Amino acid sequence: MTGLSDTIAAVATPPGKGAIGILRLSGPEALTIGARVWRGRDPRRLAGGRFSHGRMVDPETGETLDEGLLLVFRAPRSYTGEDALEFQLHGSPAVLRRGLAALTAAGARPARPGEFTLRAYLNGRLDLAQAESVLALVEAETETARRQALKGLGRELTARIAAAEAPLLDLLAHVQATLDYPEEGVEPPRVEAALEAAARELRSLLATERAGRIAREGARLVLLGPPNAGKSSLLNALLGYPRALVAPEPGTTRDYLEAPLALEGLPVQAIDTAGVRTSNDPVEAAGVRRGLELAEGADLVLWLSDQSRPQVPPPAGLDPERLLLVASKADRPPAWRDPRYLPVSARTGAGLEALKAAIRARLLGGAEEGEAWLTSARQAEALRRALGRLEAARGAPDDLLALELEAALEALAEVTGTAVAEATLDRIFANFCLGK
Ligand SMILES: Nc1nc2c(ncn2[C@@H]2O[C@H](COP(=O)(O)OP(=O)(O)O)[C@@H](O)[C@H]2O)c(=O)[nH]1
Ligand SMILES: [Mg+2]
The missing domain is CATH 3.40.50.300 (P-loop containing nucleotide triphosphate hydrolases)
Structure with missing residues (x-):
């Protein structure tokens, strides 16, 4: 995975012909690169949220490629959290091909599938559950799929994960305190209640896995x-x-x-x-x-x-x-x-x-329509691992209990992406289409 130092470009609209075609550009050099290919108001002088009507040109020959609008987003207030430009041109394959070539000639690198959303995640604009909801929303073909993806994007799924995490974090803090001061000891009923509260939330989330899959597929x-x-x-x-x-x-x-x-x-x-x-x-x-x-x-x-x-x-x-x-x-x-x-x-x-x-x-099944459902098999797999750890934690001595709690919390953190290996990230974002 490359860092965030280069500026990436892609066609963001689907292949084919349409009224409007959009080129996306994001990264530290976005405004400078934009200025090289735009004849209109200079994007470097435009505030975020402003636009310019003008022409897109070949940076080497000056040839006009199309006319349209340029939208300016300033870091951190953009989808990716970086400086970003959107070129709204005519939705023509020939225009967009030349437009993308112009951006790369001016210093941008073609983006990989999902790379804009990956940057949004790496810059803390979205958590991983939200990023997966972006994918689910783009792919939504029915009302149920759309509504569920939107809930995920609105952090409702993230909130349900947090509800399972809360009693575990609380308990872990207690267990760690008693490991430092062994004469105290954690009362078993307190352990039971916390484990059960978290397990109940996880089970009810896992019960939405099938509904989520059906809504998507x-x-x-x-x-x-x-x-x-x-x-x-x-x-x-x-x-x-x-x-x-x-x-x-x-x-x-x-x-x-x-x-x-x-x-x-x-x-x-x-x-x-x-x-x-x-x-x-x-x-x-x-x-x-x-x-x-x-x-x-x-x-x-x-x-x-x-x-x-x-x-x-x-x-x-x-x-x-x-x-x-x-x-x-x-x-x-x-x-x-x-x-x-x-x-x-x-x-x-x-x-x-x-x-x-x-x-x-x-x-x-048991999935309530008003609640957020799981949006990927990856999430369900992480929740099942967390649930397994909670089972193992029951009746365990304090030192083992602490280890199982940590492992369960780590598995939960994978859902929102606070602890995800790079290899997993590549796999998740590779499912996105280009320009997202
Ligand atoms: N009265 C009545 N006849 C039906 C109904 N459904 C099917 N039929 C008739 O039952 C026969 C067989 O129907 P069909 O749908 O081909 O059954 P299949 O072999 O199970 O596919 C046809 O003559 C249909 O008109 C129904 O709800 N009421
Ligand atoms: Mg028949």
């Missing part, structure tokens, strides 16, 4: 059931348009098909499968096997049994934690009733909203 929802149970019809009803073929004769869906679905801001990939039955048709039999395989990798499986025909239980071996039971064709006279099954009619839409709500609730 989407969930896989598999529709499973006997032929003719109404799986394809239910998929179409959930989607609100006819995606899958529906037919009165069983065995219509022989392969599986996927369609994206948004459940109140939660991205879901819905997968319709061939009916589960023993079939002599090899193609259909392969489809059935595929359906069961898909169910293995699903975040949630809807098992459909036609309520107007004899009840068919789900195949053994499906994880009950990831199973939601649906009594389909609920508009018909029922042949059975079972309180474990949610009655739904794809034909009339009855029960559809309740089903959507149930799917959503099951996918989110």
Whole structure:
């Protein structure tokens, strides 16, 4: 990782054509380099937050590359915490390519992916949980993902980590005092209470890991059931348009098909499968096997049994934690009733909203929508290590207790980045796109 001594430049807008394209420049020489490529008001004479209308030029030939706006940010009041410039030009690949070349010819170095945010972190503008939220926000494709990323950016996740740290720091101070003055000794109830308070917060944060992953990456929802149970019809009803073929004769869906679905801001990939039955048709039999395989990798499986025909239980071996039971064709006279099954009619839409709500609730698990969730697998891994240390600390003698507490606090500090090795930083920021 290079230090902060050089000035970096990148195109900050996505590749392609658009009304506006932005070049970003940050570092100690940003204002001087900017002056070499800008014909308009001299950025060195502009205060932070001001802009200049002018032309961007090739610093060697003086050729005009484009006209636009130059925005000036002065350290430490910029995204990176350094002097920084933003060139708002026309969003043309040719303009931005030449503009970036002009900046490097004038003394800047092309930035690596995530390097602007890395600098923001190194300069103390963002902690690591916030930096990961920047990435999550840029990548957010749904409302849930956007809301959660914004909470992380607003330090709400950082605050939840701090809430777990507080009782541990308190306890550690006490243990260290008693190690210095051994005649005192820490009372066991006090130790227990502190460890439990921290562990409770960590467990409730870890319970948001799955919801956070689903908000970012989407969930896989598999529709499973006997032929003719109404799986394809239910998929179409959930989607609100006819995606899958529906037919009165069983065995219509022989392969599986996927369609994206948004459940109140939660991205879901819905997968319709061939009916589960023993079939002599090899193609259909392969489809059935595929359906069961898909169910293995699903975040949630809807098992459909036609309520107007004899009840068919789900195949053994499906994880009950990831199973939601649906009594389909609920508009018909029922042949059975079972309180474990949610009655739904794809034909009339009855029960559809309740089903959507149930799917959503099951996918989110224990995660409350109003709280900040974990935004990366890295964070969850650090919390699990901290939790392991707290377990080891229970009933330990004071000297060992102190060591376990320190280790737990170190693991927690990794989440916000107060103690992160350089190698880890490189890995985290390499996930960013260029110009961020
Ligand atoms: N009355 C009624 N018929 C339905 C409903 N859902 C599906 N069907 C009918 O049941 C048959 C099989 O539906 P389909 O969706 O292809 O079932 P799949 O084999 O499980 O995919 C078709 O004739 C559908 O019109 C429903 O909610 N109510
Ligand atoms: Mg079907």
